[in-house]
Amino acid sequence: MDAEQQYVKELYGRLDAARDLADKRLKQAISWPAVDPQALQERDATVRFQTERVTALDAAEAGLCVGRIDRTEDGPLYIGRIGLAADDAGGDPALVDWRAPAARPFYTATPVHPLGLARRRHIRTRGRTVVRLDDEVLTGGVAGSSLTGEAALLDALDTARTGRMTDIVRTIQAEQDRIIRADDRGVLVVQGGPGTGKTAVALHRAAYLLYTHRERLARRGLLVVGPTPTFLRYIADVLPSLGETGVLLAGLGQLRPGLDARGAEAPEVAAVKGRLDMVEVLQAAVADRQVVPDAPREVLVDGFALRLRPIDVARAQNAARKAARLHNLARPEFARRVVDLLTRRYAERIGADVRGGANLLDREDLAALRREVAGETAVRVLVDDLWPVLTPERLLGDLFADPDRIARATPGWDDADRALLYRPGPPPTHPTPWTPADVPLLDEADELLGFDDSEQRARADRDRRRRLAEAQETLDVLHGSRSVDLEDEHLEAEVLSAGDLIDAEQLAERQRAADTRTTAERAAADRTWTFGHVVVDEAQELSPMAWRLLVRRCPTRSMTAVGDLAQTGSLAGASAWAETLEPHVGGAWRLEELTVNYRTPAEIMAVAADVLAAGGTGATAPASVRPGTAAPWAEVTGEAELAGRVAAATAELAGHEGTTAVVVPASRVAAVAAAVAGRVAGVSSGPDADSSAGPVVITPTEAKGLEFDSVLVVDPRGILDEGVRGHNDLYVALTRATQRLGVLSPGVLPEELARLA
Numbered sequence: 001m002d003a004e005q006q007y008v009k010e011l012y013g014r015l016d017a018a019r020d021l022a023d024k025r026l027k028q029a030i031s032w033p034a035v036d037p038q039a040l041q042e043r044d045a046t047v048r049f050q051t052e053r054v055t056a057l058d059a060a061e062a063g064l065c066v067g068r069i070d071r072t073e074d075g076p077l078y079i080g081r082i083g084l085a086a087d088d089a090g091g092d093p094a095l096v097d098w099r100a101p102a103a104r105p106f107y108t109a110t111p112v113h114p115l116g117l118a119r120r121r122h123i124r125t126r127g128r129t130v131v132r133l134d135d136e137v138l139t140g141g142v143a144g145s146s147l148t149g150e151a152a153l154l155d156a157l158d159t160a161r162t163g164r165m166t167d168i169v170r171t172i173q174a175e176q177d178r179i180i181r182a183d184d185r186g187v188l189v190v191q192g193g194p195g196t197g198k199t200a201v202a203l204h205r206a207a208y209l210l211y212t213h214r215e216r217l218a219r220r221g222l223l224v225v226g227p228t229p230t231f232l233r234y235i236a237d238v239l240p241s242l243g244e245t246g247v248l249l250a251g252l253g254q255l256r257p258g259l260d261a262r263g264a265e266a267p268e269v270a271a272v273k274g275r276l277d278m279v280e281v282l283q284a285a286v287a288d289r290q291v292v293p294d295a296p297r298e299v300l301v302d303g304f305a306l307r308l309r310p311i312d313v314a315r316a317q318n319a320a321r322k323a324a325r326l327h328n329l330a331r332p333e334f335a336r337r338v339v340d341l342l343t344r345r346y347a348e349r350i351g352a353d354v355r356g357g358a359n360l361l362d363r364e365d366l367a368a369l370r371r372e373v374a375g376e377t378a379v380r381v382l383v384d385d386l387w388p389v390l391t392p393e394r395l396l397g398d399l400f401a402d403p404d405r406i407a408r409a410t411p412g413w414d415d416a417d418r419a420l421l422y423r424p425g426p427p428p429t430h431p432t433p434w435t436p437a438d439v440p441l442l443d444e445a446d447e448l449l450g451f452d453d454s455e456q457r458a459r460a461d462r463d464r465r466r467r468l469a470e471a472q473e474t475l476d477v478l479h480g481s482r483s484v485d486l487e488d489e490h491l492e493a494e495v496l497s498a499g500d501l502i503d504a505e506q507l508a509e510r511q512r513a514a515d516t517r518t519t520a521e522r523a524a525a526d527r528t529w530t531f532g533h534v535v536v537d538e539a540q541e542l543s544p545m546a547w548r549l550l551v552r553r554c555p556t557r558s559m560t561a562v563g564d565l566a567q568t569g570s571l572a573g574a575s576a577w578a579e580t581l582e583p584h585v586g587g588a589w590r591l592e593e594l595t596v597n598y599r600t601p602a603e604i605m606a607v608a609a610d611v612l613a614a615g616g617t618g619a620t621a622p623a624s625v626r627p628g629t630a631a632p633w634a635e636v637t638g639e640a641e642l643a644g645r646v647a648a649a650t651a652e653l654a655g656h657e658g659t660t661a662v663v664v665p666a667s668r669v670a671a672v673a674a675a676v677a678g679r680v681a682g683v684s685s686g687p688d689a690d691s692s693a694g695p696v697v698i699t700p701t702e703a704k705g706l707e708f709d710s711v712l713v714v715d716p717r718g719i720l721d722e723g724v725r726g727h728n729d730l731y732v733a734l735t736r737a738t739q740r741l742g743v744l745s746p747g748v749l750p751e752e753l754a755r756l757a
């Protein structure tokens, strides 16, 4: 202990020195005079780099050193959160980053395959003090436990939860390490039961990839997608604790820049919206907005009624569709054709020679007429009627609010499915409550509509020309002042002027403000951004349309998707990985599995396994790594006593150290939350529920991916009956517990739970 304490103290000394240096460089960079835009840009880049460095060094403070490996051929190597160099340039580093190849045996060596190690030592620190060492001798050649650092692992698993997920750098297991360091090409699907560490593995893999492919991923960014904002809050500390801050975390409802879609809808509606044939529905809905009228339309221009026949409109539409594929980009061509035609009709009327000769108008007259027609409000209204400019929000809002539009866009659908899409428009003063299932549809609509940016481009062009003119003026002034100051012509010829070094174009370019946003910020604001890697958690919940969106954001298909088919709760979600992925990525995916449950004690897992088996999916529950300390229990009450019993049981559970959740069918959330709040402080429920403040009352869907020291499941029959995949929901609810589980059932206990005392 003393020897390790001494070494760890030295490591912290190095960390402090590295931090002081980074701090100094940061301060220096901030005070650099930004003499020109280029220097400003360089300064910003340095400030950003040094800020990230300081952040990473700060993050390494807690648990800097996680262990040590003693190699049979060489000396020991210490493993930690970051790499720290030794004093002698040629020697081993003082600390090896856990992600470096040299650290790998720390996680994967076994007595049977010692990988050149004699011993592995887990080091646990509190603050800067070493508090515990766990040694494994690896020279015996006899297989013991299949776990890496079993004592340290069990110690970590027994720790009370805080409501926020923590990293597992100290105790990553061999099967998890293999996935964390797997090649990043193609889609890697990680299937594993509850508590097998899928979320932990996905986040550590993100940190590993950022370390290994730093440059590429710093440029393109890494996206982590989770099911709900609550879940994202739960995992939000893990990557920063690993020193990685540049990652974009988003829920499915937040994948469209500027939109936070949290509207609720029936699972059947979300399922229909998630189907791949919505692509055709949206195509049909766009085509439906390119209208050919049944009868001729007339517009009044300066007192003349000008006529547009259906055939004229059809021809103009054809020409527009040939000019551009996307609706909004083709519209200017349509408008131009309509205006041309109306101008011709107009000219025929006013320029016709009464004696029957040629038209009396010349080209200039025609151009003037054209301007008149184009500027006429009635003409604009007509063009907008026949081919409106559409935003995705307008396309979708209009479609869902009108049963006739829905019917026209869904040939071959049955009326029940059509009725699911129908949503009366909100009152004009209310914003549309978009739901997460709408987000992939809005994104798809963007792809079909295109964005006519000709006006923006014209504005940008005008800006550029203005900057150019200003820059030229600046150079002229510099040149002018030189001529005045210098009288000797010979001398003048030898002095370089600003204009010799830089021309107006370059100067204008430099004056453009540099984009100082981080990669994650730029990516979050840009719908067309493509990421270097995408991590999807609870991937079983994603609908086919959501997969389509994500693949668009990651055309290289470098993705990690972790999930559990036995926990699928949404109707649109996956029941087989191949079926889900192949339409989007073909064969470019592979499957890895995790088999050990680190969260839930064996006694609780046995109950959950019965529920899973009764669900009839054929899936098997993962084996628990540890026995529990408290036996799970069930109690049958009457409906009338339920609220009181829930409150009393929650109070009892909340008396233990750690977090508590009450998991209930959606229909009971309000009543149960009120009953519990009458007895215990800090109760919260719904999407913003926060278990660090007190017990949370949540549905199985909201509980997905989370964990709590104590879990009380209320009305298991209700959970089975209310969910679209009721057994999966009850399985999720039961497997949230890390220590204690109770079940309260109003009426007979479902036979799936018969094992409970």
Ligand SMILES: Nc1ncnc2c1ncn2[C@@H]1O[C@H](COP(=O)(O)OP(=O)(O)OP(=O)(O)O)[C@@H](O)[C@H]1O
Residues within 6 Å of the ligand: 153, 156, 157, 166, 167, 168, 171, 172, 173, 176, 192, 193, 194, 195, 196, 197, 198, 199, 200, 201, 564, 567, 598, 599, 704, 705, 706, 707, 735
């Ligand atoms: N190697 C490990 N060392 C320490 N703790 C671990 C390890 N692996 C997993 N855990 C812990 O086990 C718990 C479950 O992990 P995680 O939430 O990642 O599982 P999951 O597979 O995503 O579960 P679910 O499917 O239920 O969402 C977490 O508390 C996690 O920190």
